[in-house]
Amino acid sequence: MPAPNQPVIIILAAGKGERFRAGGGATHKLDAPLNGKSVLQHVLDAAEASGLRWHLVRPAGGTGGMGESIAMGVSATPDANGWLILPGDLPFITAPTLRQVAQALSAKPVVVPHYHERQGHPVGFCRGYFEALATLSGDEGAKAIVYAARQCGAVIDLPVDDIGVVKDVDHPADLTTAEETRHQGRQTY
DSSP states (O other), rough: OTTTTSSSEEOOOOOOOHHHHHTOOSGGGGGSTTTTTHHHHHHHHHHHHTTOOOEEOTTTTTSSSSHHHHHHHHHOTTTSSSEEETTTOOOOHHHHHHHHHHHHHHTTTEEEEEEEEEOOOOOEEEGHHHHHHHTTOOSTTTTTHHHHHHHHTOOEEEEEEEEGGGGOOOSSSHHHHHHHHHHHHHHOO
């Protein structure tokens, strides 16, 4: 059972997947098969394996953008000690990385993982960001919150050895490169 003082993983799965379908995808990108299960199921499995509580944001009809999705997830978990904002199209994210980002929240109020100097997800926020996150809207997500936190030294840039923080699925061709990554020994969780 997840510890109550840990952050909650907010899994964002409300996007329309328009680029994926425009690129010839026959289904929503999160439902696309990857190594025997859907892209989203890989993310859910990693979240479950992390031992952290998680909440899936996937309302029928989608939302008005990433900001609205974040607000929905945070508002649905007001008792959380913090949140890890995780897009549902990152099938290679690992449970150890999720735990690493969660643990780093004890050092700074905002945690941004980086893989080979590329900023990735999940971005972690401590409890003090509830109001700012719960009132987001539009498609910009929490970029402005991270920017403001960075200006006052409240962000830790966390290097991780996990391509899963940056390797997403936006186009059908990404499934092929994702399969290649998987066959090179990367595990989802």
